[in-house]
Structures are given as structure tokens and as C-alpha cells.
Amino acid sequence: NAGVTQTPKFRILKIGQSMTLQCAQDMNHNYMYWYRQDPGMGLKLIYYSVGAGITDKGEVPNGYNVSRSTTEDFPLRLELAAPSQTSVYFCASRWDPLSEAFFGQGTRLTVV
Amino acid sequence: TQLLEQSPQFLSIQEGENLTVYCNSSSVFSSLQWYRQEPGEGPVLLVTVVTGGEVKKLKRLTFQFGDARKDSSLHITAAQPGDTGLYLCAGVSRAGNMLTFGGGTRLMVKP
Numbered sequence: 001n002a003g004v005t006q007t008p009k010f011r012i013l014k015i016g017q018s019m020t021l022q023c024a025q026d027m028n029h030n031y032m033y034w035y036r037q038d039p040g041m042g043l044k045l046i047y048y049s050v051g052a053g054i055t056d057k058g059e060v061p062n063g064y065n066v067s068r069s070t071t072e073d074f075p076l077r078l079e080l081a082a083p084s085q086t087s088v089y090f091c092a093s094r095w096d097p098l099s100e101a102f103f104g105q106g107t108r109l110t111v112v
Numbered sequence: 113t114q115l116l117e118q119s120p121q122f123l124s125i126q127e128g129e130n131l132t133v134y135c136n137s138s139s140v141f142s143s144l145q146w147y148r149q150e151p152g153e154g155p156v157l158l159v160t161v162v163t164g165g166e167v168k169k170l171k172r173l174t175f176q177f178g179d180a181r182k183d184s185s186l187h188i189t190a191a192q193p194g195d196t197g198l199y200l201c202a203g204v205s206r207a208g209n210m211l212t213f214g215g216g217t218r219l220m221v222k223p
Contacts, residue, residue: 004154033211042118042200042216043155050209059212090154097208098143098162103154 002026006091006104013081013111021076021107023091031094032074033058033101034066036087043090049074081111115139116203116214124220125191133186133217135201142204144177144184149198149216158186191221 007022025032030051035043045058049068063085065077074093078085088108092101116137125131135144143162147155159168161177161184168175172195174187184201201214 031209035213040218043213045210045212048210056209058210092154092211094211097204098160100157100160101145101202101211106154
């Protein structure tokens with residue numbers, strides 16, 4: 001099992017550019033999450049999904065968008081990159097509310 | 113927003129010492145999880161506590177969920193250098209859909 005796979009691992013964007021961070025899981029999990037983690041800090045929830053076709057805002061959704069057309073994939077879109085979006089982004093999935101959240105390896109994004 | 117506050121933010125101790133990390137909120141959670149994160153990796157689950165007042169032990173780690181399900185603590189006995197890392201608490205919302213994290217406690221255990 002691959003678990004949760006994030007691509008790319010690293011990316012440098014210029015201010016105003018757009019990109020999509022990919023996240024795929026092969027565990028048939030309904031719950032999926034996107035977090036950002038600034039250096040030395042905890043994780044802030046950007047968006048989450050409880051199943052295909054259902055998404056909702058987390059704590060810091062501004063500047064981001066998501067879609068969930070399949071159970072497996074949960075891409076995160078940055079439309080107009082800003083320096084404040086420089087961070088490490090983690091995708092996670094879990095089977096149910098009490099189960100372990102499995103995380104990807106993260107995407108390190110720098111906006112210059 | 114269900115804010116989770118962890119304290120202390122940083123902790124540097126000598127091998128063999130005991131320590132306690134706290135996770136507090138004004139919100140009630142259906143359950144609470146503790147994760148540990150190594151540099152360059154995603155967090156990995158240590159434990160899930162569900163019932164108010166619940167205590168769980170994992171070798172030298174003891175986890176407690178507050179009676180009102182608003183707070184939790186992690187106690188490490190006789191800390192070892194291998195315990196070094198970022199410890200994160202995460203609350204599961206009452207609806208069960210959101211998983212929000214605290215700011216983390218960075219622990220360094222010196223030999």
C-alpha cells in the first residue's frame with residue numbers, strides 16, 4: 001500500500017502564479033484533510049472532505065480551493081500565490097472519526 | 113474555530129527527567145488524539161482518547177483526557193533522547209468531521 005501520496009515534494013512559485021498540490025490515497029478513506037505547517041508550529045486546517053463531492057472550509061481557507069471528485073484524490077489549488085503561503089503542506093486521510101489520520105510526506109512550497 | 117492551546121511550546125530537559133505537556137481548549141471534543149512528528153515527516157499517531165477522564169498508557173507515556181473532554185495531558189516518565197520530537201494534540205469535533213491541531217510542543221531530551 002502506498003498510503004497517502006503527495007506531489008510535488010518541493011516547489012518554488014513566483015507571486016501571482018497558480019498551482020495544484022496533488023494528494024491521493026489508496027486506503028478507501030472517506031475523510032481527507034489539507035493542512036499547512038509553518039516552521040516550528042503546529043498544523044492549521046485549510047480544507048477537509050468527508051466524502052466524494054463534499055468539501056468544507058477549515059481554519060485558514062482563504063487563498064485556497066479544493067475539489068473531491070473521487071474518493072482517492074483531494075487536490076489543493078492555489079490561485080494567486082502570495083509569500084504568506086510559503087509553508088509545508090500536508091495531506092491526511094482517515095477511515096472514521098476515531099481512527100488514525102495518515103499523513104503524506106508533505107509539499108514544501110516557497111513563494112518568492 | 114475550535115482552538116487548541118498546547119503548553120509549553122518548547123521543553124529542553126535532561127535524560128531521565130519527567131515532563132508533562134498540556135493541551136487545553138474551551139470547546140468540547142468527541143475525542144482527542146496525540147501525534148508525534150519527526151523533522152521532514154508527517155505526524156504519526158500515538159494514542160486516541162475518547163471518554164472523559166480516560167487514562168491510557170503507552171510504555172513510559174501516559175495520556176489523560178479531561179472529565180469535560182476539553183483538555184488533555186501527556187506525561188513522559190524518565191525521558192530518553194529518542195523521545196525528542198514535536199508532540200501535537202488534535203481534537204475531533206463533536207460532529208466527527210474536523211480534526212484540528214494544537215500549536216505543538218517541541219521536546220528536546222539531552223543525553
